[in-house]
Amino acid sequence: MNPYQVLGVSETATDAEIKAAYRELAKKYHPDNYAQSPLADLAEEKMKEVNEAYDKICEMRKNPSSTNAYSNSYSNTYSNTSSQYGANYTHSDFPDIRRLIREGRLDDALQLLNGIQGTGRNAEWYFLMGMVYSKKGWSEQAYSYFQTACRMDPTNSEFRSALDNASTRRNYNPSGYNTVSSAGCSMCDICAGVMCANCCCECLGGRGCC
């Protein structure tokens, strides 16, 4: 596929424009956004496509004679950090369940998890419950399980990042503009403004207006 099309820019675009388009896309498809999402793998693929397209354009522009040369030597600024999710733990009490979750066999994983009773339900158990529910789309349940996991083991970075990701998604403001009405000029602001102006008038020797 044409790398320019992947980035959504024309072939005559300047280097700066290309970089901006790449940044925009990289921000959109960054693996951190899709952590714990059932679509994480597809976002990762997309990210790879964007990275490759950008590398290819850079290579083509740097070295115009070899338009078809393709080098992967560029170090990508946005690497796939979360592809190792669930794989970067050093020790796990439930390796089988983690494998099931990775393979997408959520119902089997849930059954095994529910079979664990009493003291077996440690912080990791709550974390894995959260993972299963998160992949199922039951985000309310997932959120409360992640919260419990973090409360039981506040030092674990894996649990913490899962909770942070879930919390980020609980605030939606894609347009970047603040939808809280009080941020604008509310009636209160107007009243306060008038009162201040009135005080100023009085200070300057006027009689104020009320």
Next chain:
Amino acid sequence: MFGYITIDKSEMLVKDYEAYKAVYCTLCKQLGKDYSVFSRFILNYDCTFYALTALALSDDCPGFCSSRCRFNPFKKCNYLKNDTKALSLAAALTVVTFYYKLVDNIADGSFFEKLLCYIILPYASSWKKLAKKKYPEIDAIVKEMSDSQFEVEKDEQCLIDKAAEPTALMLARVMELLEDDPQKRRVHHNFGYFLGKWIYLLDAVNDFESDKKHKLFNPYIIKYGDSKKEHIDEIRQSLDNCLSEALLSYRLMDIKRFDRIMENVLYYGLTKRQKEVLENKEK
């Protein structure tokens, strides 16, 4: 379907608004053509959005033309020129969801509501039969939603996620119909799932007071008890979460046109609607 998925006109370019209106008017016309003149009255925004999504994903451009509106002969409206599957699918979805909504109202409505529903039911039922002949899968999907919703409401300790599941799955499956590739179907499934969940939850917030009065099923009453004022932030977060997930899925879809309209809905239309419902009740 409840008509929550709308655009925010003030954030739109005029040309996009015209295009959106053309989709709306064409769906109205399609209802008249496929079912009956009276079925045009049940046209709603959710199904218009479904038609819009289907058109945004389809390979060929529909094209526009203008002709007179059936309801106001002095007005000229824009319509889509080509007959596409997107619109007949959306029309079928409109009548099928309407039928099951009526059946649901008969089950737990007040006396007058029931009476009214019984009067309309024969018409709705005949439209549904026509739609079922054309698209049996749509009827099957909506029927399953209606049945499992009935099951879910028996649970007195019902979790929010569980209560929203039938509606979420319904929209997930109708969105899946728009795609054949299994990987892309997953994206569509997720997109529909969270939009459906959002619709269900927002409707639950909207009906909170009346459900409390009539002692009807409402997942937020189960979770927060009689007062939702103190929990309004948590409620907002649960709704926001659905929108975030839907947006993540949207970004992985192959949108071929109408992207500005779709983004208007996702960025402004939905948040505006959500704010209206939440603030109305905060007072």
